[in-house]
Amino acid sequence: MSNNAETINNSNDWYKWVEEAISKKHIKYYEIENFSNIQEIGSGGFAKVYSANWKNSHKCYAIKSFFNINDATVKAIFREVQLQREVDFHDNVIRFYGVTTSIKENQRKEYSLVIEYAENGTLRKYLKENFENLTWNDKYNLAFQLVYAVSCLHDEGIVHPLNNVLIHRDTVKLADFGLSKRIEETSNSQSKVFGMIPYTDPKIFIRKRNRNNNQTEVYSLNKKSDV
């Protein structure tokens, strides 16, 4: 796989890259027909996400199907795949398993991502529904996992906007690396708002040079604890 983020400029590059990666077995291809019990579980600005069982087993996967794979979105999708694969050895990061063809009826073959399924959904929803029943130890444990995951991503040179924090049983899982950046990139793009506004360090809005961008993520973490 010779392409890097700079060489994926349009949807043709993306299709070529995925097909080459599948044929060289760098990425596993899952036949969509082998999934059963496909259920929609959520959607965001770019994609719809489904849960599905593999070959009638109890093993559940999440399938992320993009609304519109065009020249503008392929870079984010490619980034998501690249960054997630780099760090998904970590227990607190959603695993990238491979690709399948899109669930949509379409003339053109469209690839969807097959990723680990987080059974309890988003941390936000989980806390809303369970906050009263959680002990301080449970809350400490969730906060600890979140901080630990962020710290491990920093060690790998990646900043995650913490826009998508999921829960699988008692384990925090960071997902959706489409908006994540390498630390050196964030230092060069001070003017760009990074992540969700409520969790964004206000200092990012005033163009202050030489601000360490890991710090903006620490701000996001503190805001998360307000949930």
Ligand SMILES: Nc1ncnc2c1ncn2[C@@H]1O[C@H](COP(=O)(O)OP(=O)(O)OP(=O)(O)O)[C@@H](O)[C@H]1O
């Ligand atoms: N692996 C997963 N397991 C369980 N639910 C998930 C998973 N991935 C995503 N979801 C659910 O689907 C929703 C949409 O997913 P996601 O945020 O990745 O889509 P997106 O279009 O890239 O979103 P965004 O607009 O935030 O970039 C999430 O908020 C979450 O509720």
